[in-house]
Amino acid sequence: MTKVNDFVIKFANVNGSGSASANLMFAKTIFRMGIPVSPKNIFPSNIQGLPTWYEIRVNKDGYTARRDGVDCLIALNPQTYQSDLKELVKGGYLIYDSTMERRFPRKDINVIGIPMASICAEHYDDPRQRQLFKNIICLGALSVLFKIDISVLKGLIKEEFQKKPKLIEPNLHALGLGRKYAQENLSSDFDLQLKLMRQKSKKIMIQGNEASGLGCIFAGATVASWYPITPSTSLAEAFEKYLHMFRSDLKGNIKGAVIQAEDELSAIGMAIGANWNGARAFTATSGPGVSLMSEFLGLAYFAEIPLVLFNIQRGGPSTGMPTRTQQSDILSSAYASHGDTKQILLFPSDPRECFEMSVDAFDIAERLQTPVIFMSDLDIGMNDWVVDELSYNDKHNFDRGKVLSAKDLDSIEMWGRYLDIDGDGIPYRTIPGTHPSKGSFFTRGTSHDAFAGYTEDGRINAENLLRITKKFNKSTKYLPKSIRRNAKNKTDVGLIYFGSTAPAVDEAIDYLSEEGYNINKIRIRSFPFDRVLEKFISENNHLFILEQNRDAQMKFLISNELEIDINQFVSILNFDGSPLTAKFIVDEFKSKVKNNKKIVAKVKRSRTAA
């Protein structure tokens, strides 16, 4: 049976073999054909020689979460033949390099051999070329099998090698070699087909870290200090790229500075120093980095210094799974640092939101004079997602918050760095160098009074801590609101989720509704939690919380912060490091409600009604 625009293709490669760019070109070709596509790069913490996979889901209905079961496996790594083979669906295709012919222990699949290495050996002498062009030859053969619009693929190759034009012709040649082989030797009886579609809106294919780095440019960030760590590195690198692109003058001078620090302690220290001195600055890291930054996070919280920290979460604990995804830093970020501390968190769910929330994060940090932790993850940060084009409102001005100018200082009678003048808990700050005789103060992590003076008076310290709590509790008006959507039919079953699980949730809820399960959903976008979430919780009697960690961290945070009985929530947890599938959610949900007579009875009723 022919499958059009609805299947999963998986490339099994060896890392360091040049497969990544060829794989991306394949995914991007599908994207340019207007077909909803979502590639996931499953890679090892290694540079050369270990297995790596590239999984592409094509879905005409626009479902972009991962899906189990591979329809076409391009098996180019003998190390993983056995396990890869298991994932192939019945009747699926296995494509391999048949330079060395071999048998595969499954009779229910179609095996297609393409002698890629021997074609290469015939046409290229240089060993590196032989390896690199093997991927392009494979791409050529695939383009014939999948009936891909070849002009799209050729156009992509030309773009890819725009900066090295000498490579265009050899790549097109390799592509032609693969196509020729397929046309002459392979049966046209191939059931998976890619057909052009028309996109409903203008789309782009982009990674979250790229979008965040760009967002920081639009937000007016001028200082970035960071320490290399997967999966956040590409965020700082994207910022640096756009800094040179957009903020470099004719003399080559740059309106911004990027420092690769000696460690995460220093990276956050620099970002704090720059923010203290009135520049917009950020740092980007992942779990292990956040652990190291905790001490400074406490200082920024207590001394009330704005800061934007990107936490691109990966698999923990400890060094954990550096190249896999998780949402397992929720509690350690929300309560980062010793003593009574609470941090503002943002939860983007795709690269477009990464851009928007990165722009907003700096306004929030300066308005509230506190760190804002941007809780992305490896799946959003390092995979290519197809999203609507990025947009920006030129009329939006930076919200620098309560900063006093020299003129302001001259016109006021009394000023204290930590005085709550407006009753919102947010004091007024001054930037060094502003006024010759007014507005200087001593920033400290030790207990201080409203005038920033050192104090060991417990009552004064307690008052100050309560003011910061007031500021924190009132902060929700500046934060992105939760987004809720009710099921078509009235129900009191609710699902709470956040971040990169969104595509899997959307798909799962559709499947479940087809089976008669009506589910209201709400996507959390920030912490502290807003009224929208509180209302959702009060309106739904059966509440599920979906998250990618072992310990149900979001569940604990919600029940702790909103003072709700934790037994009111049922957790759906996944922490295997892979982006979620809708099937996982559907199966988990059904197994959790199996014994819940109320929910199952309602489903039966709605089926009868239908």
Place this chain on the structure above:
Amino acid sequence: MSFIKKPIARHPNLPKNKLGLTRRDYEGALSTLCAGCGHDSVSSAIIEACFQLSIPAHRLAKLSGIGCSSKTPTYFLNKSHGFNSVHGRMPSVATGANLANRDLYYLGVSGDGDTASIGLGQFCHIMRRRLNMVYICENNGTYGLTKGQFSATNDKESKSRKGVDNMFESIDLAALAIQLGAGFVARSFSGDKDQLIPLIRAALSYKGFAFIDVISPCVTFNNHAQSTKSYEYFREHNEAVGFLDVIPENEEISVNYGEGKSIEVNVHDGSKMVLHKLNKSYDPGSRRKAIGKINDSRDKGEIITGLIYLDQNEEDLHDTLLTTEKPLNQLKKKDLSPGLKKLRQVNKSFS
């Protein structure tokens, strides 16, 4: 303990600097350190140097880490913004602050716990980057605020107050600074203001990373007979390489010290440094010789003081990074945000 304000009564005839300010305008709160602490003398020297240089106090940011020494920024320049950061991390905060505004003076004060132990990494890397700042380490060889543990700069031959041996090698911060790229490296003594004040003045005038290792005895925990960081030990073992004059812009050099003994250096702010060497053969422009000199003196049981090393190539982190002249914290939205039109181009590159 609370911070203590000084009385504001002033003598009407106090001398004034170019800004019309008196020395008292550069003071801070009353010190809460132990009576006789070396650090208080360093604070006085900082006040005097800033007064003499007529630095507008609000154009200087003072930063510190944690410890007795890091408390001292409260005791000088109360019209300057101050930042008492976390233990050993003053260099990173100073780096960020400097990146945000290259036009201010940055004065960092830390101790040997900050500099040689918990913050050794940050200390090393800030020098590699040649941040334009003055870093004063008030070095007393001991952890004062936690009551007298050995620090990493305490000499191996030195003993604790109770006679316990120090078992480990000491770190020579000045040698390390020269090795790692600091352009201005000096060592001095809190009790020698004639040497220390000109050094601080010169360091503030210097563009690049200026480090002054100030031996500043801890009267409570490390000033006993068997200590090598005591007032008495220092006075007996001090070997100055020379002394320094700082000649402000438009002033003539009036004293002649004899041929081959003086080095004149033009500093970027227009002033001149004149280093008068006590030994004709000493060359403070050579990293190798400067480190050799430190080691030689040490072998002889002497503590070398004065301006030990000077790189006349004044270059700082902003020069390396090619940051724009205008301080980054003064750039506005029109300078920074590329706007929707540019975003459309970016969209195109991902379509």
